[in-house]
Amino acid sequence: MKKEKVEYLISLFLSIFAALIIGGFIMLANGRNPIVGFNALINGAIGSKYKIATTLAKTVPLILTGLATSISFRSGIFNIGGEGQLYLGAFGAALVGITLINLPGLIGIPLALLVSAIAGGLYALLPAILRVKYNIDEVIVTIMLNTVAVLLTGYLVNYPFAADVGKLGATEIIGEGYHLSRLVRLSTLNTSIFHVIVITIIMYYLLERTSIGYEIKMVGQNMNFSRYGGINVKRRMIFAMVVSGILCGIAGAFEVLGVHYRFLQHISPGYAWDGMLIALIVKNNPLGVVLMALFFGALKTGSISMENATGIPSELISVIQSIIILFIAGEAGFKDKIKGYFARKRLSKKAGEKNA
């Protein structure tokens, strides 16, 4: 393994470790025993078949949004609009499921996924075009589009497509044929996990083994160099952004088809943001995304049990997660500072020897 990779892995583990230690101190400050707390956390995440299944179920949207972030960030175009694309994708899938109710699953599910992919992809295409054609900052545009999508679907689900019974902020239940089968009793784990495995393999292959993936990486690393090297920079950026949107749209579809069986006004508790953090932590490596998504999924599942068993609020987990991301984001800077410190020390030592 290359030296930088080893260094990165060391800082990754240090960051996670440090964040968990800080989490332990917060538990202590809260008057709780951290050992009991972490024990409940681990037990809650992987302590039984049901718990493992729940962890895996939580991982599904995180892997998809994490991969979505990876491809866009690799190409140097920053899709912060995953949440909006996810909402539109979820609504698109639900729309198919409530209009063509009687379609058999074999046709219905692929159709719903296709519609959600188109919805998510198109919603990412707009900021991509604004970026490559007019040089408009895609970070700001995608942030703004997030809220627009949440508001738009909020309107649709409360007015034209509201369920008949009550004002739930939800559509009707989608047709039976669209329901992805559940795999473990009581947990929401469903067959979408198999789709996700396939999608992950495709994305890994695309990013690491094809010339497109290589070009995307080049564009992200040095745009001008890539342009002189004959890469169609604009096209690669648009491609990366649209694929990113498609993945987020599909993440939304799986929430509808596999978990809720309908579109809900607040269907995502911020999956795309979590996915983005995951991708950032593992530096956009597709396999790293899977591992980190499993870790985050386990933390999320475990935190609920931890709360029930010890009374420590489950939100402690998002505090720990954001501390990890702060450490990782500051990694390069910390390293420079530490290296600078040692270099200075060595210098002064040398100077001291000379004087002696």
Place this chain on the structure above:
Amino acid sequence: MLKEVINLTLLQHTIRTATPLILAALGGLLTQHAGILNIGMEGMILLGAFFGIVGSYFFSSSLAGTLLAVAIGILVGLLFAYFVIDLKSDEFIIGIAINMLAGGLTIFLLRSIFGVKGAFSSPDIVPLPRFNMGFLEGIPILDTLLNNHTVFVYVSWILVVLVYVYLYKTPYGIWLRAAGEFPEALETAGVSPRKMQYISSILCGIFCGLAGVHLSLGYLTLFTENMSANRGFIALAAIIFGRAHPIKTLIAAFMFGFFDALGIRLQVVGIPSQFTQMIPYLGTIVVLFVVAKSQLARKKRAIEGEAHNE
């Protein structure tokens, strides 16, 4: 029905809903001038709202709440600055991390300090004092419109003027802007761009803290989970709309405050408010587009002009 929506109360509400936007946007435009895009404002507002409640509840004083929120604002501003300026981390990653940290931390503390989920309200929370301009009393429209707001409403207007003067009429303001535009030149002039960026980031933390206090101690004295409700992003929109000029940003914040207030009134009478709520977000994209297009056109003209001269 129209009368229920569009009336004097709507304008009165506009003044009130615009205030946190004005405060946060003033902070954000300072970092913007120093060359930093701060999308952590959302989290900074949320922290301000929470610690405003904490201070006001435990010390039975809205001033204590304000001071605590300002102190936390300074800390978060320092944290942001340390990562972005000293560690050279990506500014928007740190912004997202701060938003996430604020979201988790406030809910966590809400439950560990007050033992409640969702929202916390108590008669022991002291709200911000209201302010009346005596000479306006008795003047029909102006009295309802401009009187009886929290002090922060008037403070925010004064701050707009102060920030304007600071940015454009003092050497500090010139340095701050230079720190964003020509850091090397500033360095040569013997002023540290780093220091100016730190100052802007800390001020942003303070202003966002004040915005949060106005949310939680202003008209309703309560804290609810995620009560900043995208105001940090709308403030960002106002900055882009106003092209980071304090007066123009103020106007944009009023405009967005108006749509916010309109949305609330529409909900009351049962008309969907989602589309009016979208306006700040869509409007920002339109503004970015128009600006970018005119810049492109100018560039094109410049190139054509050069070709013509040859």
